[in-house]
Amino acid sequence: MVRVEMLAVGRELLIGRTLDTNSNWVGRRLATLGAKLSRTSTVDDELGEIVGALRESMERRTDFAIVVGGLGPTPDDMTLRGVAAGLGFGLRTNPRAMAMIAGHYEGAGLGRVPMTAARRKMALLPEGSEPLENETGTAPGVRVVSGRAVIFCLPGVPLEMRRMFRRSVEPELKKAFGRVYRHAATLKLEGVMESALAPVIERQLKARPGTYIKSHPRGIEGGLSMIELDVAVVSDDAVASRSEVEAVVMEIVRAVRRAGGRARPVKARL
Structure with a gap:
């Protein structure tokens, strides 16, 4: 590198x-x-x-x-x-x-x-x-x-x-x-604590080495914990980069919903 x-x-x-x-x-x-x-x-x-x-x-x-x-x-x-x-x-x-x-x-x-x-x-x-x-x-x-x-x-x-x-x-x-492709997405998570999210992030990082996953606490609004979560993958394969990000996002969203929270995309960018 x-x-x-x-x-x-x-x-x-x-x-x-x-x-x-x-x-x-x-x-x-x-x-x-x-x-x-x-x-x-x-x-x-x-x-x-x-x-x-x-x-x-x-x-x-x-x-x-x-x-x-x-x-x-x-x-x-x-x-x-x-x-x-x-x-x-x-x-x-x-x-x-x-x-x-x-x-x-x-x-x-x-x-x-x-x-x-x-x-x-x-x-x-x-x-x-x-x-x-x-x-x-x-x-x-x-x-x-x-x-x-x-x-x-x-x-x-x-x-x-x-x-x-x-x-x-x-x-x-x-x-x-060299020729590389970067795909990234940001999620806004509501109603789930960062400490509850940590094990999910850890599993994804172990399963997908090289993937960037970072949570950013944004305080409490209306009694709900607010978090922004960034996911990014860099690869020499554009399709693989996008697919990897989508897979991680899907797993995070499922975990948040199981915990009783909500997740929505904020932005996605190359």
Whole structure:
């Protein structure tokens, strides 16, 4: 199985100044591709924290590491320094990255702006890396390979990150995942306690390894316990994926009804 990890960089995430919507988006996006995010980590804008987190990820034999944030021109933007140090690479000014940065300013109608030290900093990339075009912002993204791992460094601004992910990251991930199909369904369960549902879920997980079944308690309404239940299957066979989900849903519905509760579908999606 292809292992994907994400590293979110920024003190603003740790102190609650900014909500980390990027990790949520990447996780959801990977799920639609039939994959999953194995781990997310959030670290401070400190060189040692970035280096340590990346090295730990490499020790887990990660195939793809997605590092988000810290690519800008300010002193606290030190992601690329951390990635280079974590991989044992040097830093070099990348001419293509320089051209991308200059082109962004010209495209914004600012003409040929001076390439100050702060602007040149955004083009200082780990050795052997490839700059990724930023269609919306200034700082290029980065793709760098180390052994079996591919590391993508993306900007922290959500719009910039999402566009770069779709354009530069997603095609490579799809190729690595191969052709897979994901089918999922969500049930709304009423009048059955989660503790009563647990043995049913356990039996289904044992009978169908690889199936994702997750219950989400939603409190009490009108004296009835409310639960949302997700079921998902990923397979290289589209028919088998759908059939497996339908079989699990049928068993859950039967069990809920036997317990005196009610079950209805909320949504089903591929």
